[in-house]
Amino acid sequence: MAVPQSRLNIYDAVAANRWRTVALVAVFTGILIALGYVVGEVFAPGGGVAMVPAALGLSGVSATASYFAGDKLVLAQSQARELAAGEEPQLRNIVETLSIGLGIPPPRIYLIDDTAPNAFATGRDPKHASVAVTRGLIDKLDRTDMEGVIAHELSHVGNHDIRVMLLVTVLVGTIALLSDWMLRSFAWGGGGRRGRDRGGGGIILIIAIVLAILTPIIATLIQLAVSRQREYLADASGALLTRYPPGLASALRKIAADKEALEVANKATASLYFANPLKDAPRAMDGLFDTHPPIAERIRRLEAM
Amino acid sequence: MEILIPLVILAVIVVFVISLYNRLVTMRQRVREAWSDIDVQLKRRWDLIPNLIETVKGYAAHERQTFESVTQARSAAIAAAQSGSPEQRAQAETALGAALLNLRAVAEAYPQLQAVQEFKDLSENLRDTEDKIAFARRFYNGNVRDYNTTIQSVPTNILAGMFGFTAEQYFEMTDPAQREVPKVSFS
Numbered sequence: 424m425a426v427p428q429s430r431l432n433i434y435d436a437v438a439a440n441r442w443r444t445v446a447l448v449a450v451f452t453g454i455l456i457a458l459g460y461v462v463g464e465v466f467a468p469g470g471g472v473a474m475v476p477a478a479l480g481l482s483g484v485s486a487t488a489s490y491f492a493g494d495k496l497v498l499a500q501s502q503a504r505e506l507a508a509g510e511e512p513q514l515r516n517i518v519e520t521l522s523i524g525l526g527i528p529p530p531r532i533y534l535i536d537d538t539a540p541n542a543f544a545t546g547r548d549p550k551h552a553s554v555a556v557t558r559g560l561i562d563k564l565d566r567t568d569m570e571g572v573i574a575h576e577l578s579h580v581g582n583h584d585i586r587v588m589l590l591v592t593v594l595v596g597t598i599a600l601l602s603d604w605m606l607r608s609f610a611w612g613g614g615g616r617r618g619r620d621r622g623g624g625g626i627i628l629i630i631a632i633v634l635a636i637l638t639p640i641i642a643t644l645i646q647l648a649v650s651r652q653r654e655y656l657a658d659a660s661g662a663l664l665t666r667y668p669p670g671l672a673s674a675l676r677k678i679a680a681d682k683e684a685l686e687v688a689n690k691a692t693a694s695l696y697f698a699n700p701l702k703d704a705p706r707a708m709d710g711l712f713d714t715h716p717p718i719a720e721r722i723r724r725l726e727a728m
Numbered sequence: 729m730e731i732l733i734p735l736v737i738l739a740v741i742v743v744f745v746i747s748l749y750n751r752l753v754t755m756r757q758r759v760r761e762a763w764s765d766i767d768v769q770l771k772r773r774w775d776l777i778p779n780l781i782e783t784v785k786g787y788a789a790h791e792r793q794t795f796e797s798v799t800q801a802r803s804a805a806i807a808a809a810q811s812g813s814p815e816q817r818a819q820a821e822t823a824l825g826a827a828l829l830n831l832r833a834v835a836e837a838y839p840q841l842q843a844v845q846e847f848k849d850l851s852e853n854l855r856d857t858e859d860k861i862a863f864a865r866r867f868y869n870g871n872v873r874d875y876n877t878t879i880q881s882v883p884t885n886i887l888a889g890m891f892g893f894t895a896e897q898y899f900e901m902t903d904p905a906q907r908e909v910p911k912v913s914f915s
Contacts, residue, residue, distance in 0.1 A: 516856050516859075519860070520856070520859045520860050521863065523860050523864045524864070524866055524867050525867065526758075526761070526762060526867045526871075
């Protein structure tokens with residue numbers, strides 16, 4: 424078995440993710456400001472500027488909230504409970520051992536009572552990280568498979584991917600919520616009265632509606648682009664950590680063969696998981712809206728190592 | 729205005745040197761932190777040994793030589809930790825690993841012992857600790873490699889020489905299970 428020659432330096436990945444975090448928050452703030460400005464113009468011509476501080480404030484609040492409490496939110500939504508001391512000693516050993524290999528403190532371990540095999544990691548940095556696995560993962564995988572999955576998740580922790588993914592998840596949620604709210608208020612005709620009086624207002628209203636529809640789609644695409652690349656990288660660094668790519672490949676094969684969907688997962692949290700938990704049928708826009716790279720391709724890359 | 733240009737160049741050089749120096753300090757610190765991970769696990773292994781020997785003794789009292797060699801290897805490893813170089817320490821720990829492997833091989837011959845819960849727990853603990861030693865070593869050696877490469881590369885090597893950053897030693901422990909080459913006899 425050939426081990427990849429170039430060592431993926433964890434510290435470089437961390438530095439790259441720091442920039443990515445800043446860039447992401449900037450992009451989302453920009454989107455929020457644009458949304459706020461157009462909404463302001465619709466309701467009162469010239470009122471767009473007044474909405475900018477509000478948009479800034481909102482983006483600040485949601486970014487801060489997701490940074491500090493997002494992991495608890497995600498874990499609660501997934502109905503995960505923390506493992507008690509002495510519970511699942513083998514899983515705990517694997518997590519501790521691999522954490523030593525990555526040089527990070529062992530994260531807290533959570534269990535999701537669901538028979539669909541899957542796992543995710545979340546948190547804001549390695550010191551405040553959690554790994555959640557489902558009951559099905561523990562039951563269906565053997566030790567080497569499990570080591571592969573945990574190594575993959577711990578790479579997300581070590582690379583600070585978890586922070587980027589958490590921020591993206593919550594910020595995309597905020598934007599989706601706002602656009603939804605905008606469309607509703609247009610439907611109720613808040614700005615419509617004035618808009619119909621003058622031609623210019625109508626154009627702005629159209630722009631606002633288009634923007635309200637497009638921004639959540641753009642935001643989602645950013646989220647997906649961010650998360651798919653990340654999965655390949657975590658597979659590679661996970662395999663590098665265990666020095667045994669076939670373990671991870673075998674885990675992926677078993678998970679692909681399992682047709683059960685994870686009930687506690689939803690569209691917002693799907694991109695956090697080890698493998699797509701929704702198991703939805705392929706659509707026409709296949710590829711563009713996938714949260715995860717195809718499992719066959721992930722296995723192929725692992726086998727090529 | 730002309731006087732500003734050399735000043736700017738000087739400032740750029742100073743900033744560059746400072747950042748290189750700080751990078752070296754950070755990398756050396758990482759090597760030390762990684763070392764303490766190994767240290768913790770090696771100590772944990774020492775702590776498991778007396779109980780393990782006591783348990784095995786209860787069922788295989790006459791395997792005295794095996795116990796003695798493990799106890800000796802353990803004392804040698806502890807002594808090497810206090811006074812020896814990393815190289816000597818690695819040697820002593822490798823010897824301890826080999827002695828432990830032997831002890832476990834001896835224990836295999838006692839089915840009653842295999843059924844004792846305490847022995848099972850100790851064996852599992854020992855296995856877990858040895859896994860952790862292997863991973864801690866890997867992390868440490870990776871950091872040493874990054875650090876050594878940096879202090880030997882241009883232009884950091886000049887700075888490293890000026891401020892006394894010296895290469896760190898790898899911690900190489902050969903796996904006793906792998907090291908034993910089968911003896912082939914043609915006679």
